[in-house]
Amino acid sequence: MKIFPRQTDFFEIFDRAIVNLTRATSLLVDLMENFENIEQKAKEIYEVEQEGDLLTHDIMRRLNKTFLTPIDREDIHALASRIDDVLDLVWGSVDRLMVFNIEEPTRAAIHLAKDLHTTTEVIQKALRELRAKDYAHVQEHCIEINRMENRIDRTFRDALGALFVDYSSDPLLIIKWKDIYQHLEDASDRCEDVANILESIVLKHA
Numbered sequence: 001m002k003i004f005p006r007q008t009d010f011f012e013i014f015d016r017a018i019v020n021l022t023r024a025t026s027l028l029v030d031l032m033e034n035f036e037n038i039e040q041k042a043k044e045i046y047e048v049e050q051e052g053d054l055l056t057h058d059i060m061r062r063l064n065k066t067f068l069t070p071i072d073r074e075d076i077h078a079l080a081s082r083i084d085d086v087l088d089l090v091w092g093s094v095d096r097l098m099v100f101n102i103e104e105p106t107r108a109a110i111h112l113a114k115d116l117h118t119t120t121e122v123i124q125k126a127l128r129e130l131r132a133k134d135y136a137h138v139q140e141h142c143i144e145i146n147r148m149e150n151r152i153d154r155t156f157r158d159a160l161g162a163l164f165v166d167y168s169s170d171p172l173l174i175i176k177w178k179d180i181y182q183h184l185e186d187a188s189d190r191c192e193d194v195a196n197i198l199e200s201i202v203l204k205h206a
Contacts, residue, residue, distance in 0.1 A: 008062045010069065010076055011131040017055040017083050018124045024048040024090050025117035031094065032105045032113045042094050049091040056084040075201050082193045086120070089187035093180050100176040106166075108159030109177070112152060112184040119148040119191045126198055135206040138198055145195035152188040156181055 024045055031041045059080040063069070069076060097105075126141035159181050167173045 008066045008069075010059065010062070010071075011127070013055060013059050013062070014079065014083075014127050015124075015131075017052065017059070017080070018120065018127055020048055020052050020055060021083055021087050021090075022117070022120045022124055024052070024087055025113070025120045028090055028094065028113045029110075029117050031097075032110045035105055038098065042098055045091055045094050049087050052084055052087040056080050071201050072204070075197060078197050079194065082190050082197065083123075085190040086187045086194075089183050089190065090116070093183035093187070096176070096180050096183065100180075102176065102180075106159070106177060108155060108162065109180065109184070111155050112159070112181065115148055115152050115155065116184060116187055116191070119145055119152070119188060122148065123191060123194055126195070130198060130201065133205070135202045138202050142195040142199050145191055149188050149192040152185060156185040
């Protein structure tokens with residue numbers, strides 16, 4: 001009988017989780033750029049979000065059963081939570097597109113989706129470098145994530161201003177798009193949280 005459970009490869013699960021998230025942002029870009037078959041595309045993103053929930057639960061369950069972890073337990077918990085938050089916010093933006101019966105995306109929404117997808121790709125690289133203990137490259141990727149967050153923040157602010165010009169005769173549409181933009185900007189903020197956690201891990205282990 002084994003006294004201690006077999007060590008869990010948390011990095012392998014994190015890799016699956018971030019690949020899943022990157023798929024969601026890729027599908028989001030496709031939805032925004034090719035605004036057709038909306039219900040089917042939304043369904044695909046919802047299924048990815050559900051898979052993300054399962055992966056998050058798996059990490060938390062294994063964390064409670066694992067004695068030795070490759071990085072601090074609180075960092076594993078925080079990373080899993082923030083990645084899940086990003087995915088929830090991506091799905092939230094899509095859900096609102098459906099609920100609000102949006103007829104076509106704005107240019108700003110397309111730009112936000114593309115930059116968010118780029119950010120998740122950088123997170124994927126950073127996590128793989130962390131697994132390889134290539135801490136210098138992890139920090140470089142974190143700097144890029146922060147740069148993308150600043151870019152998304154500027155796009156968000158400019159987009160809000162444009163709403164009051166482009167849709168001045170339709171206050172309800174302003175409210176709808178503001179909510180969608182906010183979800184995408186919040187998703188970017190959670191990506192920056194991931195970068196901050198990764199930088200903290202690097203400081204502990206470098």
